[in-house]
Amino acid sequence: METLKSIFRFYINGSIHVALAMCALVQVTFIKFGISGQHYFLLFSFLGAITAYNFVKYSKVSKLYHRRLTKSMKGIRVLTILSCILFIYFAKEISVEALIYMIPFNVLTILYVIPVFPNKKNLRSLTGIKIFIIGVVWVGITVLVPLVHAKGNLNFDFLIEMIQRFLFIVVMMLPFEVRDLQYDDATLETIPQKIGVTRTKVFGSILLVVFLLLTALKNDMLSSIEILSTILITTISLFFLWGTEKKQSEYYCSFWVESIPIMWLIIVVVLQELFN
Template sequence: METLKSIFRFYINGSIHVAVAITSMVQITFVKFDISDQYFFLLLSFFGAITAYNFVKYSNVSKLYHKRLTRSMKGIRFLTIFCALIYAYIIFQIPLKTLLFLLPFVALTVFYVVPILPKKKNLRNLAGIKIFIIAVVWSGTTVLVPMLHVNNTIDLNVLIEAVQRFLFIIIIMLPFEIRDLQYDDATLETVPQKIGVTKTKVFGSILLVMFLLLTPVKENVLFSSIEILSTILVTSITLFFLWGTERKQSEYYCSFWVESIPIFWLLIIVVLQGLFT
């Protein structure tokens, strides 16, 4: 049992779970736009997500404590280096145009950690914008870059999907901000710090309504029973987890269950496709 717990903790702390969630969102984009056989790009997303997230989470830890790393941290460092090497290999295999589309989001991720502003500030420490930067990176790398990689163009449906994804990511980040209230510096001015927990949930619910109502705005090519029903179901699941969030929560409420919502979303679409086609 302890071995299974250790494996699960490594799966979560090594950012493997969040990488599966991000890769799921990329596949959601491909499925919605009827694009198949993009396994290479999915691998790019998976290994890139592990590399980026562990860089963001553990760069300071590794720098300060590399001589005293625990066995778990040594494993995470090895995993990160391994994934970074595979990511670098894939980067050199993709078209230059895709790399150029990806570059701004990679830069945002780097500057999220590396100080580039006066007083040695990075983007993560700028008041009030943390989750919006994350939402820009996620929506860009799970909708815009995949579609530009395949089609070289962005039409109305893709733009609406990107806006929906941006809203969705902000919403699923709110439980994390509620969880981190006791740890975040007041200068960060996160949403719960500014308006409180209950109003944060109301704010997230309003964004969910906007997320849902954008679906009928799409052109008819995507306006199908699968699109409507899957959006309603994922909205309901997200609303459930949003309102179930408390300041004191179980260890894996956010890091496993909330981060599983994109995986649930993909599974819902796959099941509905099996039922309706």
Template sequence: MKTIQSIFNFYLNSSIHVALAVASLVKLTFLKFEILEGDMYVYFSFVGAIVAYNFVKYATISKLYHKRLTKSMTGIKILTGICLLIFVYFAFQLSIDTLMYMLPFILLTILYTVPIFPNKKNLRSVAGIKIFIIGTTWTGITVLVPMLYAEGSLGLDIVIEIIQRFLFIVVIMLPFEIRDLQYDNRELETIPQKIGITRTKVFGSILLVIFLLLTAFKEDLSFAEILTTVLITIVSLLFLWGTDKKQSEYFCSFWVESIPIMWLFILVMMQSLFS
């Protein structure tokens, strides 16, 4: 039993799970816009997410992760190194344009972690913007860049998808901000710190309503996508309102981070049923 738990903890701590969430959102984008030749970018985003998240989490060890750093740290370093090599390999398979589209989001990730601002600050420690930087980065990597990679241009439906994805990412980050209330410095001015837990949930609910309503403005809209959007909105609401300051160890790190994977699974099911 301890072996299974150790493997599961390694799966979470090494960022494999969050990388699957990122890759799921990329695949979701390709499925929504019926792009068949995007698998290389999906793999690229998966290994890139492992490298990026492990860099963010372990470059400077925070209180939140300090308790989890055990002998598995060696394995995490090896996995990250292997993923970095694979990431570089895939980078050479992509066009220069695609890599240039990714550059701002790579820089955001670096600035999020590395203290280069006055008073040795990074973007992560700048008051009030942490959640929006994550939302911007995830949206860019999972919608904007893959669509430019595949299509080379942006139409109205893609612009709406970008806005929806940003709102979705911000909402699923709120449970993490609620969880981290006991760790975050008051100077961060996170949303729960500013308005409290209940109002944070109301704020997230409003964003989800906007996320849902925006679907109606898409020009090319299928019944499968409508039903999928309704279902993932309900799922996200349930997790948002089920969040508390005191929660189980895996509530955010596994279940909340599984929402993008659930979204992909629901879309695949709906498309198979109504195609």
């Protein structure tokens, strides 16, 4: 049992789970836009996510360093180094245009932890913008870059999908903001710090309603599968948002909330099988 717990902790703390969540959103994008056969890009995204997230979480300049992880840090370092090497190797399979489009999001990730602003601040420590920086990066990596690589149609539906994905990611970050209330510096002025936990849930609910209603604006992508999958993932997201508390189980956010993108992919795949 202890061995299984150790493996699970490594799976979570090594950012494998969040990397799978990111890949799930990339695949949701590919399915929505009728693109198939992008296995190399998915692997590339997976390896990049592990590298980036472990860099953010365990960088010496990051305030998110957890002392309780010191025993497993060696394994996480090895995982991160191997992921980084393979990420660079598989970059040869990715279109040059897509790699160029990735640059701004890579820069944002680096600036998120490295203090290059006045008073030795990084993007994470700038007042009130942390959650939106994460939203922009995830939108770029899970919608824009995959479609550029696959030469997808960057039309009006693409624009709506970008807005929806941004709203979705911001809402997914709110449970983490609530969880970190007891750790975050007051100067960060996170949403729960500014408006409280209950109003944060109301704010997230409003964003999810907008996320859902935007589906009606789509043209070519509008279908029974698109409508049903969006309704279902909105409902699931609302459930986890309102289940968020200041004191929560250890893996409520890091496993269950981060599983929501994976649930979204499963919903889309299952509905495709049922309707097709």
